[in-house]
Amino acid sequence: QKEVEQDPGPLSVPEGAIVSLNCTYSNSAFQYFMWYRQYSRKGPELLMYTYSSGNKEDGRFTAQVDKSSKYISLFIRDSQPSDSATYLCAMSYNNNDMRFGAGTRLTVKP
């Protein structure tokens, strides 16, 4: 079993849809949870960063962490074609060594 599991997709949605992206993990020591967006052949760009459990909202993006279920989610509201990218979840117990999911490829169709 991988330490971080993420459905690789691909996921295709129409413009304006709500997108839900998820990861599960096995290491209960993880305390820091991140979502990165990565365009093709580019470096990952930080979208959301949360510590411990709870929700965090930033514009059209909402991140949720449920440590009891070892489950994290990213919601994208009013999705746009420019949101088409690979979304990576990442987590860490010490904010140093980050463990990534394999990434979910998202396409938002106009």
Place this chain on the structure above:
Amino acid sequence: ETGVTQSPTHLIKTRGQQVTLRCSSQSGHNTVSWYQQALGQGPQFIFQYYREEENGRGNFPPRFSGLQFPNYSSELNVNALELDDSALYLCASSLIGSGDTQYFGPGTRLTVL
């Protein structure tokens, strides 16, 4: 504020050769981490440098080594290149103790033939 930069952008080497990749950290950051991202996979942690010393290492062999310089820039060296070393190498910087996370550079794409 200057972001993380990496050089070169692309590199082609042959099996058995050695390679050096470079990274300049974001202004104000004192820690540099290196990750390897194979095609279609998430990044994997190689190691982190803080105060010019290795501050954690992932499951990579000793032929992967690094340096951090007083200006917080960093190098990743890979000896005896293997075909499986072909990947995107990512550098990420952070300010240790700040509670903030890591910010990535654009990466160096290494192809080993």
